Amino acid sequence: MVDYIIDQNLAILAVNNPPVNALSHHVREGLVEGIKKANANDQVTAIVIIGKGKIFCSGADIREFSNHAAIKDPVLTSVGHTIENSGKPVISAIHGNALGGGLEVALFCHYRIASESARVGFPEVLIGILPGAEGTVRLPRLSGLSFAMDMIASGKQINAKDAFKHGILDKVCTGNILEEAKDFAKKVIGQPLDSRRLSRINVEDASNVDAVFEVALAQVKKKYKGQIAPIYCLKSVRNSAKMSFDKAAAEERRLITELMLGYQSIALRYSFFAERSASKWRLPCGASVNNTKPSKIESTGVIGAGTMGSGIAVCLIRAGIPVILVEKDPKMLEKGMETISGILDGSVKLKRMTPGQKAKCMEILKGATSLDKLSNVDLVIEAVYENLELKRQIFAQLDKVCKPSTLLCSNTSTLDIDKIASATNRPDKVVGTHFFAPAFIMRLLENVYGSKTSPTTVATVMELGRRIGKVTVLVKTCYGFVGNRTHQCFGAEASFLLEEGCLPQDIDQVLEEFGMAMGPFKVSDLSGIDVGWRIRQEVAKAAGFKLTTETRYHNGERISTVGDSLFEMGRYGIKTGKGWYKYDPTNLRKPVPDSDVADVILDHCAKMGLQRCKIPPQEIIERCLFAAVNECFRVLEERVAEKPEDIDVIWQYGFSFPRYAGGPMFYASQVGLKRVYERVCFYHEKFPYSSHWIPSDLLRKLASHSVEIPMSQWKEFVNGSKL
Numbered sequence: 001m002v003d004y005i006i007d008q009n010l011a012i013l014a015v016n017n018p019p020v021n022a023l024s025h026h027v028r029e030g031l032v033e034g035i036k037k038a039n040a041n042d043q044v045t046a047i048v049i050i051g052k053g054k055i056f057c058s059g060a061d062i063r064e065f066s067n068h069a070a071i072k073d074p075v076l077t078s079v080g081h082t083i084e085n086s087g088k089p090v091i092s093a094i095h096g097n098a099l100g101g102g103l104e105v106a107l108f109c110h111y112r113i114a115s116e117s118a119r120v121g122f123p124e125v126l127i128g129i130l131p132g133a134e135g136t137v138r139l140p141r142l143s144g145l146s147f148a149m150d151m152i153a154s155g156k157q158i159n160a161k162d163a164f165k166h167g168i169l170d171k172v173c174t175g176n177i178l179e180e181a182k183d184f185a186k187k188v189i190g191q192p193l194d195s196r197r198l199s200r201i202n203v204e205d206a207s208n209v210d211a212v213f214e215v216a217l218a219q220v221k222k223k224y225k226g227q228i229a230p231i232y233c234l235k236s237v238r239n240s241a242k243m244s245f246d247k248a249a250a251e252e253r254r255l256i257t258e259l260m261l262g263y264q265s266i267a268l269r270y271s272f273f274a275e276r277s278a279s280k281w282r283l284p285c286g287a288s289v290n291n292t293k294p295s296k297i298e299s300t301g302v303i304g305a306g307t308m309g310s311g312i313a314v315c316l317i318r319a320g321i322p323v324i325l326v327e328k329d330p331k332m333l334e335k336g337m338e339t340i341s342g343i344l345d346g347s348v349k350l351k352r353m354t355p356g357q358k359a360k361c362m363e364i365l366k367g368a369t370s371l372d373k374l375s376n377v378d379l380v381i382e383a384v385y386e387n388l389e390l391k392r393q394i395f396a397q398l399d400k401v402c403k404p405s406t407l408l409c410s411n412t413s414t415l416d417i418d419k420i421a422s423a424t425n426r427p428d429k430v431v432g433t434h435f436f437a438p439a440f441i442m443r444l445l446e447n448v449y450g451s452k453t454s455p456t457t458v459a460t461v462m463e464l465g466r467r468i469g470k471v472t473v474l475v476k477t478c479y480g481f482v483g484n485r486t487h488q489c490f491g492a493e494a495s496f497l498l499e500e501g502c503l504p505q506d507i508d509q510v511l512e513e514f515g516m517a518m519g520p521f522k523v524s525d526l527s528g529i530d531v532g533w534r535i536r537q538e539v540a541k542a543a544g545f546k547l548t549t550e551t552r553y554h555n556g557e558r559i560s561t562v563g564d565s566l567f568e569m570g571r572y573g574i575k576t577g578k579g580w581y582k583y584d585p586t587n588l589r590k591p592v593p594d595s596d597v598a599d600v601i602l603d604h605c606a607k608m609g610l611q612r613c614k615i616p617p618q619e620i621i622e623r624c625l626f627a628a629v630n631e632c633f634r635v636l637e638e639r640v641a642e643k644p645e646d647i648d649v650i651w652q653y654g655f656s657f658p659r660y661a662g663g664p665m666f667y668a669s670q671v672g673l674k675r676v677y678e679r680v681c682f683y684h685e686k687f688p689y690s691s692h693w694i695p696s697d698l699l700r701k702l703a704s705h706s707v708e709i710p711m712s713q714w715k716e717f718v719n720g721s722k723l
């Protein structure tokens with residue numbers, strides 16, 4: 001796992017642990033052996049550590065953390081001490097990435113050089129820990145405290161040029177990294193090593209540490225609300241300036257151990273792998289990412305220049321994929337083009353794009369008012385409003401206009417893909433591509449296959465998602481798919497809680513304290529109360545009944561219409577300055593609780609004869625989350641989602657479920673399925689008119705076991721395969 005190569009008077013230690021050179025046990029062993037061997041060889045005058053393959057090193061092997069007690073010697077710090085104590089200079093030669101433990105290996109070396117394109121960083125905080133092999137104690141000795149605190153607590157990666165500027169690197173190379181490392185090594189042979197050993201030097205700005213810490217702490221608390229690791233990162237860097245090197249390092253070990261055993265880190269590590277597993281799609285027929293080739297997509301069409309269509313077009317052109325935006329009303333088309341240009345201007349302002357890049361994006365965007373213009377594109381995404389008949393008409397027309405190989409995608413957020421596909425003669429090429437609003441910001445893409453969608457079509461939209469930088473999850477068609485179907489139960493319970501005693505701000509506050517980025521009523525104000533109203537009206541129309549603010553039940557199902565009263569008052573949310581909250585036009589980001597809304601809710605309850613009472617926070621969490629969890633188990637049971645990780649990724653990226661709580665399925669696994677099942681049964685008895693409380697069979701089966709079944713085995717209980 002570490003190749004030992006003698007090249008003239010140099011020993012090259014090449015880490016060879018594909019795919020990302022993680023510091024697994026054998027790599028750590030190999031590094032120690034290599035350093036010792038090189039030191040024992042009189043012919044060797046210097047040592048170079050390099051990575052084979054695409055990167056230098058991705059850090060510690062995260063999979064080993066699940067059994068912290070079993071991490072075998074040599075641990076990374078003793079590997080590092082062997083490197084630092086080497087009597088011959090050790091140079092790390094970085095290409096690709098040096099992350100976490102990988103960067104720590106470099107900081108144990110006496111010199112660090114890197115390719116121009118290399119990036120370095122400490123992403124540990126993103127998995128709820130801190131750099132635990134003296135990274136928090138060594139980095140400030142090179143970069144100063146403020147920079148180290150920011151880099152470690154944010155987990156951000158920086159490029160080689162910036163790393164050089166901040167003292168982390170000794171040289172940025174433009175040529176072949178190994179050749180440059182050899183030349184560099186020859187120049188430093190014989191130079192004194194002590195001043196190059198970071199454990200022997202001091203933190204230069206140590207006297208400022210308290211002031212720097214306070215500023216960083218205030219920022220971190222605001223930016224990473226509810227997260228423990230960023231605060232621990234700061235404390236550990238502070239220790240580097242307040243304690244001796246050895247004491248600070250020992251304290252760092254204590255802090256990382258505490259973090260690693262904590263709920264947040266376990267959830268974040270789960271989230272890391274869940275996200276990667278989502279891209280490994282598989283269809284029930286056996287087709288999968290491993291055996292299916294995507295078709296080439298070189299041109300696209302987007303239908304509808306409203307908010308969604310414009311946002312989707314931005315995603316495509318930003319990735320260099322040409323788009324023809326079709327909108328039959330020329331004025332709407334012009335508005336859509338302006339919206340797109342405005343979004344890109346925003347990116348330029350935020351320095352996420354140069355004006356030149358914006359111009360290139362706009363060059364590959366064309367407008368059209370007729371579907372005929374899509375005759376030659378490879379893929380079309382329809383993004384008109386949520387109406388099945390309208391979508392069927394458009395798809396029937398597209399089927400006639402587009403070349404036979406064109407894939408036809410719908411951005412529907414709820415409708416059955418099979419019903420849309422059956423309007424065409426190419427149901428194998430029809431698929432759902434459900435973007436979340438705002439499409440140019442939200443990272444999630446929920447791809448939806450119907451009963452006739454072909455594996456190639458699936459492979460193509462999964463690859464398209466990757467190309468445009470989305471976290472892409474594949475699900476099977478059903479009403480609302482995974483995202484909206486399961487989230488609807490969460491929203492319904494939030495509305496019922498309003499009828500039983502809560503105000504919007506009570507519910508939002510509890511769920512935000514739980515970790516949601518925004519409570520459901522703030523989200524509703526952002527997305528538009530009118531949007532929710534329109535969807536509810538469509539659903540009622542399709543089900544053949546008229547929904548009014550007087551409706552309490554339909555088909556034995558409880559319905560809450562408080563939001564519809566707000567809609568009728570023209571309170572659509574932020575866009576009208578009033579919704580569940582009121583907004584000062586000069587500060588639309590700050591929702592202010594509104595006594596008028598409280599009056600509407602109280603009137604509604606009085607009219608409906610609903611008794612109100614005080615509802616404890618725990619019940620708010622249980623009602624919203626367990627209702628969703630129960631539906632998530634149904635989704636798994638019906639194989640609408642292939643695995644629990646897919647559902648959690650959808651909640652994290654679609655509904656801002658806190659990554660450090662894992663997702664509803666992971667949360668349920670931590671609460672314990674027995675407890676979740678008991679509470680679902682309790683609420684089912686209490687609320688017999690909400691079918692989302694009917695306990696899922698899969699949940700019942702799993703909860704009936706005397707020991708908790710690990711998440712990785714839940715799937716085995718689907719379809720009665722295990723009882």
Ligand SMILES: CC/C=C\C=C\CC(=O)SCCNC(=O)CCNC(=O)[C@H](O)C(C)(C)COP(=O)(O)OP(=O)(O)OC[C@H]1O[C@@H](n2cnc3c(N)ncnc32)[C@H](O)[C@@H]1OP(=O)(O)O
Nearest residue numbers: 020022058059060061062063076099100101123132133276
């Ligand atoms: C006592 C403690 C002492 C020391 C502590 C040290 C702390 C650490 O070092 S913690 C680890 C810090 N490093 C990271 O968090 C890096 C995580 N990885 C990444 O950011 C990316 O994977 C990448 C390295 C930038 C590569 O990205 P990409 O090319 O897009 O590939 P991926 O699909 O992400 O990864 C490929 C494959 O590798 C697995 N993997 C990546 N990093 C690790 C890792 N550090 N440990 C174990 N496995 C890793 C990843 O899961 C993928 O595998 P799959 O089987 O496909 O899931």
